[in-house]
Amino acid sequence: MLGTKQNYQKLKLDDFNPIRDYNKLSREKFNENKLMFAEKFGFYLNYYFMNREQNRLLKKSKNALSTSQIRNFYGEVRNLQTILSLHENMSDDEFNDKILKRVLLLRPRLAYSAARTAKNNNKHRIIDFQAIMDLEISKIINAENKRKQFEEFMDFFEAILAYHKAYGGTEN
DSSP states (O other), X not given: OOOHHHHHHHHTOTTOOHHXXXXXXXXXXXXXXXXXXXXXXXXXXTEEESOTTTTOOEEEOTTXXXXXXXXXXXXXXXXXXXXXXXXXXXXXXXXXXXXXXXHHHHHHHHHHHHHHHXXXXXXXXXXXXXXXXXXXXXXXXXXXXXXXXXHHHHHHHHHHHHHHHHTTOOOO
């Protein structure tokens, strides 16, 4: 694996803005572009660049999203995926009752976690994580085929989780 600085350069993170960059991809299916965003975002959730002008080294961010924070949210989403796989022939109405209602409840849970974690610190990475996940949840809610969109969300989220861990996600 490359060192932290080499990864930063490889990923071309000098101009990375998670919300702006996500919005450019938001209408795309899970593809190579979204996978690259997930990799950049996974790295971003862990690090910050000290001084771009002086090309100083990256530091592990005190505002980093911990592995337990991201895995808590992932655990809830994974439970929904398990329910869906156990009921493959679920009707759209059943999907809305069993899955969509719980997807909607992910928003306030994540908002609570973000508010508690980022109290007195609006630069914490959990705020950006919440924003991206909220946009993804909106796509599920507004999709014609909600089940398919939920599966796309799972692929995207799993990629973010994997890259977050690969690039040094730790317990805080």
